[in-house]
Amino acid sequence: VPDELDFDEFYTAGFRRIVSQIYAMTGNLAEAEDSVQEAFARAWQRWDDVRRYGDPEAWIRTVAYRLCVSAWRKAVNRRAAHHRAAAAPELPGLSPDHLTLVSALRKISAEQRRAIVLYHLVGLTIAEIARETGSPEGTVKSHLNRGRKALAPLVSEFAEVGADGPRRSGTDVVGEW
């Protein structure tokens, strides 16, 4: 029973947040919802193990992301996702700024987008992103730098600061780049 309570709280607290993060990485809300639900289902199956991980939410996010980008899964679910998306518009009422951002994010690679979302939205450090993505820190920095360069023409903030990127408040790891 305690395990189920733990899982319930974890699920309730984290589902929307992780969906929003996966959506920012992939640009497909229906796919994000489905993959996060699948990730939680897998977590429930092995909750005894997952709950002992240092950061179960990172585990869910990683599983959901990988499910989302799986070519096979995309092929299988494309039709269902299309119907879901058609039935319910993804994000109604987006402002021009939001639309610009969505358009800009679509122009960079998946790896760059994932790194940028983990850094700017989730708030992870370079080292944490490296652990979560299974990439060397240098690769993460490269994805961030290249992503920002690609976004610079569309995001004035990046154009102003160039390849070094804007400095975040709090823990400042941008200087490591």
Added chain:
Amino acid sequence: MPESFDSILEELAEAAASATVPPGLEAVRRRARERVVHRRMAVSALVLTLIGGSGGAWAAVSQHPRTNETVGPMGASSASARPNPATGASGLTASPSPSGAYALGSGTDPGIWMNGSVKDGYLIVFGDGVVALSAAGSFPLCYGRLLGVGPDSKGVMAGAPTTKQSLGDVACDDFGVTSGLSIYPVKNGAVLEVSVPVNGASAAYTRAYAQQQALYGGVTSSPMMQIPSGTWKSTDGNNRTLVIGADGSVSFSASVNTGRQYTGIGTIDAQFPTGARAVIDCASGNSKGTPCGVFLIEQDPQAWDGIVVYGSYGPETFIRTG
């Protein structure tokens, strides 16, 4: 955009969160239960396929186009140092059907462990008791086999031995010995230690490998639904090439240690939900025809047409060139 990138990204994410209606907890649990049922159905279909070669059972599992060439798993001869796929329920692996086609296996995914951050520090424990280890200057992982683990043994659970086990059939130049190595769990299974015996002037030593959570059990890897046939090239600039045939044949060429070129050939001898294992005979660097290593090959979840090859330098991304 007038607002900061961070804040507008956060607003976008909040909009997505607001538009999301979390399914009920029971829906998640039901989905988990359905996953178990589907996996069991896939296993049953696979078993039927393996036993009878029936085409009808293929509907439940992924399948590769059939060929007329039969490429069997590595021989089961005890004289061979090649890994022998387990056949018990705890380590079911896919085998070619009588016509030579491969099916997705349902065997336990391998556990992946790492010794610090050094390049030569990878260890993979397969469900059938094969233990692959990094070796300096080698591209494939060298390997041994847990002596105490038989096809029906419970000695390997979730990619790790549960008790101290000796390694036999060691094809691993790096250790200088072919017997006497052992592997055992410590720190409640979070760490595996490999004990290497005295070898001439070299004293005995142990090497510790920590569990890699992001990869452990393959749970975060994408499913690999078929043999990734084609020509694949590493993206690290080290000119490693892997050629995988639709029949499960594998060959590689690699440039290591200041340009020394070596090659090898082998076959995929076991498959797992998220990948496949290839056992390799090296053509140079070792005597030709001598078993020298294994690769673990998985689909790259971050690349549309890429694979991840676990060799002695750990996971490396390869992209298709042909």
